[in-house]
Amino acid sequence: IHPERIFLDPTPLYVWNVPLNTVILGLLAITVPTTLFVLIQILFSLSAWLQLGHKRVTDGNILDNENRNAVYTCIWKNPGTSMRNLSQMLGMNIGTLRYHVGVLYRMGKVTAEQNSGGMRYYVGVGTCSDLEKILAGCLNVHPKIRIINLVLQHPGIVRKDIASRLILSGPNVTWHMRSLTREGIVKSEKDGRNVRYYLRPDVKEYIKAHKSWHLVSGGKGVSGTGT
Structure with missing residues (x-):
């Protein structure tokens, strides 16, 4: 993984997520002469230094920033989470979040992996288990999320009931269960003519402990609706 890849995260960045001073500078760059624009840019920088002070980010102080600490802690508690989920869990706009994740990435505090659903973030290097990566990948596949949450709520559920509750076809359920x-993630047990499905114990504990799963299921699971 290369550091520059973190900026390829496909999560949209809208103008209202961009800091106001950046928007103002962008507009001024179009409307005022170059010399005046450079002077205004210097004044903006001096103003920020006077208000916040200039402090070089180091390995020792990187988590002193309250927002950055919150981002790091959220990734640590929810390995494999996405930029969008981080934004929802922290109530932080994408622009600010992307900046802090970028700093954490460049300093080696978090790592990023690209999969079919976009970037996924983890704390440190080599600290994420195969199970965590597999479950993080499931967050990108909506039918899998719904099936996993349903099996969590109804251990021993059979294919017919999964299809009925989630309004999925039988073959579709079979494909996902395989x-x-x-x-x-799931184990199956033969019961006469039926096959019953259960979550593996480590998977069950992981899902119960991580906010990202409560987020995608609305905090209520998937109890019997197809929405």
């Missing part, structure tokens, strides 16, 4: 079983 994938989840192969990935070590």
Whole structure:
């Protein structure tokens, strides 16, 4: 993974997520002469230094910033989370969040991995288990999220009931259950003519402990609706 890849996160950055001083400078760059623009830019920088002070970010003080500390802690508690989920959990706009994640990444405090659903973030290097990475990948596949939460709430549920509750076709459920079983998330047990599904104990504990799963299920799971 290369440091520059962190800025390729596909999460949209809208103008209202950009700091006001950046927007103002962008507008001034279009409307005023170059010499005057440079002077205004210097004044903006001096103003920020006077208000906040200039402090070089080092490994020792990187988490002294309250927002950055909150971002780091949230990633630590929710390995494999996305920029969008971080923004929702922290109530922080994407522009500010992207800046702090970038600083943490460049200083080696967090790592980023690209998968089919975009960037996923983890604390440190080599601290994330295979299970965490697999479950993080499931957050990108909505049917899998719904199935996993349903099996969590109804251990021993059979294919017919999963299809009925989630308004999915039987073959579609079978396809996802084979994938989840192969990935070590779900285990199956034969019960006469039926196959019953259960979450593996470590998966169950992980989901109960991490906010990202409560976020995608609205904090209520998926109890029987197809929405």
